């Protein structure tokens with residue numbers, strides 16, 4: 026299978042602290058790839074490296090046949106990489122519709138974004154943006170919340186809106202940073218179902234950073250395990266779960 030995302034020896038150094046240390050992984054198109062590891066293992070930093078928010082040195086990241094190692098974040102976004110953040114980052118004054126629309130700002134002319142919220146002018150681009158936004162909100166079952174502000178939503182709904190914002194541009198690669206954190210078992214099941222539908226119905230390739238191991242081990246095709254910046258195991262969920270190195274890292278930790 027062709028890899029959509031390839032990281033080769035990716036290293037991120039924060040003034041002497043090696044947060045990500047020579048991590049290599051390959052994610053085929055259409056896969057769900059889990060990334061687990063204890064707090065501070067380097068999972069979020071690895072996402073930031075893929076998204077272009079931190080410099081990689083040394084190492085190389087290729088996406089969809091292009092070396093993206095030196096590209097700025099917006100160019101990576103245009104190529105089809107989107108991510109969510111560990112802490113939900115919705116704009117409090119914006120409605121759900123507006124918050125999701127923000128996810129199209131890489132694709133829409135700047136003057137549109139500034140005048141966007143009156144839906145004035147009704148250019149073809151605006152119509153399309155609105156249609157895409159409604160489509161993703163329908164997909165996520167959020168149409169009842171269209172005109173609500175984030176504070177009127179449950180925590181789980183806020184997470185779904187954040188995912189909607191990442192999805193509205195129909196990314197090829199979706200990076201999810203702990204989407205299940207703080208959710209109830211029923212809500213985690215909804216995330217599980219969503220990831221599966223995204224893969225089958227939209228063909229989205231997903232990299233999932235998550236502490237809720239039951240979710241990662243259930244939904245992922247393969248799982249990479251980071252500890253102290255290093256990749257200590259990689260394989261099918263069952264292999265990783267049984268790996269003594271992985272068990273050693275998780276001993277004494279209560280991860281769902």
Ligand SMILES: Nc1ncnc2c1ncn2[C@@H]1O[C@H](COP(=O)(O)OP(=O)(O)OP(=O)(O)O)[C@@H](O)[C@H]1O
Nearest residue numbers: 039042044062063064065066067068069070071111
């Ligand atoms: N901007 C930064 N400057 C300096 N050090 C950082 C920075 N970001 C992260 N670190 C450090 O890099 C290491 C990896 O952090 P990171 O946030 O990637 O871990 P994580 O695996 O996502 O952890 P968690 O599960 O708690 O979210 C930690 O030691 C952290 O303190």
Ligand SMILES: [Mg+2]
Nearest residue numbers: 068069070111
């Ligand atoms: Mg993190």
